[in-house]
Amino acid sequence: MNKVLSVQKLSKSFGGLAAVTSVNLELFQGELVGLIGPNGAGKTTFFNLLTGIYMPEKGSIELHRGSEVFSLQKRKPHDICRLGVARTFQNIRLFRDLSVLDNVRTAMNKNLKYGLFPALFHTGTYQKEEEELVEKSMELLKIFDLESKASELAKNLPYGDQRHLEIARALATDPVLLLLDEPAAGMNPAETSQLTRTISWIRENFDLTILLIEHDMSLVMSICERMYVLDYGLMIAEGTPEMIKKDPRVIKAYLGEDLHA
């Protein structure tokens, strides 16, 4: 299998508080991997380091595309997205006052071919490419059953649709690696199982690798083939769902907490 992402000894602290300490992680082409851990374990910080929102203090992040290797640790977020890493956010960050269609088609800007002149004078190049953008966006929206709501404002969508739209927006950037930050947060069991199916479908139909943060163990256990467990910023375990279930450190750190709660 081809390696897609390799993270080595990644560390970040905030004002003396270690948020992520010497974390290693590897992802291979086409995998669906879960990243779990109790609240405050550093999962979202880890995503923010991968996507350039935070600068790592130590360690390396490498993205493999074919034979090329890009190191991500000193790049800006938009640059990292251009290299093929897309993400969603734990607390949905849609462009709330833009239409559903605009949310998706702005995410296609990185492959935009026309420049400032066609934009100012609405030339033929502009017309042609704009039509293509709408077409591609509608195709993507169809996957999430959102094409009939294309002209609605994002903020007026129901919660579940907003989560879906955020995933559609991330896919519109044409990623090789998709990072999903608690996509099922706030969903009911029916919505969660619908989402689970969608995620599996995306993995099969788009040529990409998915890393999924989830607080809810059952979802991750059911669809991920491999998982990582983060606790107090340390990667305490890695393996298949069966191995993780039996790992005493995980039970102590994660399940233990849940059992007492």
Next chain:
Amino acid sequence: MGQFLQQVLNSISIGSIYALIALGYTMVYGIIRLINFAHASVYMLGAYIGYFAMTYFGLGFFPAILIAMVLCTIIGVLIEKIAYKPLRNATRIAVLITAIGVSMLIEYGMMFFVKANVRSYPPMTGFLTKTFTLGSMTITTQQILILVVTIVLMVILQFVVRTTRIGKAMRAVSQDRDAAELMGIDVNSTISFTFAIGSALAGAAGVLVGVYYNSINPLMGMLPGLKAFVAAVFGGIGLIPGAVLGGYFIGAVEVFVAGYGNSMYRDAVVFAILILVLIIKPAGLLGKSTREKV
């Protein structure tokens, strides 16, 4: 050397005034994250109140400055209650635009009532007219007065903020408004109190400027207001010691650029410093930087 010391002395006087105004900016910013443009207008009103108290009521310097401080306190609290409080949950830009509006309203409203012409403060009497010579330096009583009044006000401020209940509430609200509210602190009255203190200091600064420069006009607040804000940013906005440090620094820059460079570029240098500080260390000299949580 003599000239240099004289310049230092002048910077201390001007710096004191900037520091007094900057304190109001910094405290209000610390508590509601607003650049209170209207603060400079309150300073202008302070100067006019002092002028009217001395000219029409024949009061001395000390009663005049006290009256100015009291009235400015009331005005500052009213501005907050009428213009800013309804916007507590609005965007920061909306509140900023409102602040600009309030400031223009006060300045041009004042221009309408008292006309745009420059007025002179009445001449000082008694011991306030004396000057001292120290080597080649000349020290006026007004300069000593400015420094003494500033120090006294800062000591009182420090005492209030550090030891009193309301001072502690102010610090708590500026750290985390929601948490402070949950702990039973009355956030609204704490914000009002912050405006009250800041406005009192601005009122005092207004009277001191009137006495020192001897001339006032309705738009006198604009430029010093901006420079005092620069001072607050320089020291680290939200920090009381930062405002004092920044005030004296900006005062010194201004006096020395005028004294040794080109006085015409005095204000340009101050604004260039502002832009540099914002680019290099936006949290200011004494501040720590923070990032938005994602």
Next chain:
Amino acid sequence: MALLQKGWLKYILMLLVFVVGQVLVMTGILNDYLFATLTTLCINIILAVSLNLITGFTGQFSLGHAGFMSIGAYVCALITMRISTIPGFLLGVFAGACAAALVGFIVGLPTLRLRGDYLAIATLGMAEIIRIVFLNLEITNGAAGLNGVPQFVTWPWLFLFTAGTIHLISNFIHSAHGRACITLREDEIAAESIGIDATRYKVTAFVMGAFFAGIAGSLYASYFYFLRPTLFGFSRSIDILVIVVLGGIGSLSGSVIAAILLALISTYLQSFPELRMVFYAVALVVIMILRPQGLMGSKELSFDLLRNLGRSRKRRSS
């Protein structure tokens, strides 16, 4: 029916405005005084629309628009005072706009990293620095200013530059690049996460805004033939901001409507300049408290909007 398509209607409307204006000028109904008001109005529209691109659409709060205007005005004045012909005038407008855009680029690149009110104060500082520089330069004749700038502005030029500015900025906003700018206003972190280079688009919007403000300044110089640094102070920037805020942050037609409205009001208040400023101030505060999104919000005046309005009115009456 093709003629009734939205795109065509826009051009027909523009042509109509031009022809009506031209007739009014030729018949002398638009006397010198009214023409001066019209010129001010057009300049304010250009300024407001260009500031709206920066503040309304891209979400970058700028308090220094008068600074860019002054650069355009001085550069155009200096050129037309030497080459006093129509090509000289056009060269002056173009050079003025480019000079403003260049300064916009130099200032924008470092300062646009700042957020919200910090950017506001930095742009304010920049405008003050520009004003002080003009106050001290020999070539601009310092505080006394430039007098006797040749007058070239006529209705066709005025119309061309105003309609052109609105048209180009509107086109830009309705392009992928314009939408990228709007995402920055909405959520910068999300925008970066979908590959939008925030700095690049902020600088683009800022430079474009400065360019058109430079055109407005050039027109000002070439009509009012007299320039002084005090004309381009903080209160001029506020004037422009009031138009943008009143019309609606993120609405081009709102800016145009607000500019017309304020032109009417200032014509009535012209003998009381202090009252005009007091009125502006009250307008700002009242809008922010009662209707912070402005008259138009982020909506545009369009035939769809009018139709919808008609429909909802009918619904209400039935």
